[in-house]
Amino acid sequence: MHTWLITGANRGIGRAIAEVVLEAGHRVILTARRVEALREIHERYPEQTIAFPLDVQQRTQAFFVLERAESQGFIPTVLVNNAGYGLVGALEDLPPEAIHRQIQTNLCGVIWLCQAVLPFLRRQGKGFIFNISSIAGYFGFKGTSLYNATKFAVTGLSEALSQEVAPFGIYVCSVAPGPYRTDWAGLSLEKAPTLERLDPSSPYYELHALMAERYAQMDRQQPGDPRHIGRVLLRCVEMGWAPRHLILGDEARQVWERYTFLRNFPELQFISHEEEAPTRA
Ligand SMILES: NC(=O)c1ccc[n+]([C@@H]2O[C@H](COP(=O)([O-])OP(=O)(O)OC[C@H]3O[C@@H](n4cnc5c(N)ncnc54)[C@H](OP(=O)(O)O)[C@@H]3O)[C@@H](O)[C@H]2O)c1
Secondary structure, eight states: OOEETTTTTTOOOOHHHHHHHHHTTTTTEEESGGGGGHHHHHSSSSSEEEEEEEEETTTHHHHHHHHHHHHHOOSSSEEEEOOOOESSSGGOOOOOOOOOOOHHIIIIHHHHHHHHHHHHHHHHHTEEEEEEEOGGGOOOOOOOHHHHHHHHHHHHHHHHHHHHGGGGGGGEEEEEEEEBBSSSTTTEEOHHHHHHOOOOTTTHHHHHHHHHHHHHTTTTOBBBBHHHHHHHHHHHHHOOOOOOOEEEEEHHHHHHHHOOOOOOGGTTTEEOOOOOOOOOO
């Protein structure tokens, strides 16, 4: 049995991963910005879970969660850095506060949690860190430069960290889903103000109009089932091994076929919607 720590475990991919691993009998340190949003899942698995408030932008809060979890006998062996969201719109039109928030959440959040959890994994001489990047962490799309920047950074951080901590028996994996059915493209999406109100005076009006239409069509219609991601990560942990890069979903395969440079990444594997386990190297 493993003890997983999952950020943003209240909905979307984080919630789905939590459910899959709890059903398999593992324990989970559930975290979310609003701890009340974790009540239902905690009440369903009272013995297997503990729940804490955690805004991943807050480094001290991350360390506090680990301290309290340890005092209750929950010592993590698996970290899933899942919390994150998309900031979209032309770079020129993005307000500085929105840019800072995106970096603080999608990148610094991953760093703080790695720093807080690594001492526990090192002491146990084993463990897994799954950093939820994105296919946007491997190639850029117009209109999502800041999201791309943070996800590329998560991919790079994971690639380097995996080598740094391998001698301690710790696997670090950059997990890059294609589109999966969550609130990512709807409720959670932060838009540049000129995209939000489709401001015709913005030089990026045409791009923004296209993006607004694309996200409206995409919202909650994405082909991927978030539980699939949970099953893939669970299989890695059960196998006692994870590749450095996992590209997930059928749409991601199109990208994989188009961007041949991806094949030069060491230990990169593609997993379609039907598959559930990477092939051990
Ligand atoms: N869905 C996709 O197609 C897709 C594809 C590639 C990558 N991803 C990545 O997958 C991860 C999960 O996204 P999702 O698709 O599940 O979207 P989602 O349904 O919008 O869930 C996002 C989660 O992140 C949490 N979060 C946001 N900012 C946070 C913060 N500062 N501190 C703690 N939690 C925070 C949210 O908490 P609140 O409820 O408090 O807002 C929520 O639990 C993200 O990193 C996203 O970039 C998603």
